[in-house]
Amino acid sequence: DGGITQSPKYLFRKEGQNVTLSCEQNLNHDAMYWYRQDPGQGLRLIYYSQIVNDFQKGDIAEGYSVSREKKESFPLTVTSAQKNPTAFYLCASSLSGEVSTEAFFGQGTRLTVV
Amino acid sequence: SQKIEQNSEALNIQEGKTATLTCNYTNYSPAYLQWYRQDPGRGPVFLLLIRENEKEKRKERLKVTFDTTLKQSLFHITASQPADSATYLCALSTGGFKTIFGAGTRLFVKA
Numbered sequence: 050d051g052g053i054t055q056s057p058k059y060l061f062r063k064e065g066q067n068v069t070l071s072c073e074q075n076l077n078h079d080a081m082y083w084y085r086q087d088p089g090q091g092l093r094l095i096y097y098s099q100i101v102n103d104f105q106k107g108d109i110a111e112g113y114s115v116s117r118e119k120k121e122s123f124p125l126t127v128t129s130a131q132k133n134p135t136a137f138y139l140c141a142s143s144l145s146g147e148v149s150t151e152a153f154f155g156q157g158t159r160l161t162v163v
Numbered sequence: 164s165q166k167i168e169q170n171s172e173a174l175n176i177q178e179g180k181t182a183t184l185t186c187n188y189t190n191y192s193p194a195y196l197q198w199y200r201q202d203p204g205r206g207p208v209f210l211l212l213i214r215e216n217e218k219e220k221r222k223e224r225l226k227v228t229f230d231t232t233l234k235q236s237l238f239h240i241t242a243s244q245p246a247d248s249a250t251y252l253c254a255l256s257t258g259g260f261k262t263i264f265g266a267g268t269r270l271f272v273k274a
Contacts, residue, residue, distance in 0.1 A: 080260065091264035099260060139206050151197065154206030
């Protein structure tokens with residue numbers, strides 16, 4: 050089955066730790082995105098990548114980092130610099146970032162700071 | 164400032180009725196608009212896309228309208244069913260990578 054897979058589904062982080070969220074897609078999509086969703090708010094863009102080895106900051110990139118070494122993979126690291134990391138994180142992909150195409154989302158990772 | 168607004172109050176309707184959800188925006192000139200469905204604890208699922216030069220788009224029981232003068236999109240589900248209960252997200256794009264999502268409206272369909 051083609052799709053986009055996020056792991057883990059639930060993640061707990063201690064204060065001061067870095068954690069990495071995985072996102073893999075087998076849709077052969079060029080563009081990939083990371084969003085953060087908080088209760089009562091719309092999805093906010095953290096980072097996006099339109100092509101391998103290239104990525105750009107979104108609206109709330111501070112405290113996060115990404116890499117795009119392979120077309121299929123776009124991991125997100127939540128660093129200790131992110132002061133309020135507890136949220137629901139969503140990864141998405143689309144055929145291209147330059148034309149109006151639908152986004153395919155993963156099932157999300159819920160990150161909780163303990 | 165740029166804003167995209169969806170009714171934050173949940174919409175409760177009876178099975179078989181038509182559900183109508185509203186998406187209003189300000190200070191955008193969107194090239195296209197999308198609607199997604201999101202179930203609790205899951206990622207959004209794409210439903211429909213409508214472009215700025217289209218007035219209406221239909222897919223099975225779903226219908227979307229796009230009025231660039233009113234800066235509004237309406238999303239209709241006809242003959243609603245309890246399985247349609249979910250949160251529906253509106254998303255605007257001005258072209259390119261940037262898509263702005265609304266906070267969503269929760270729909271409850273009672274049997």
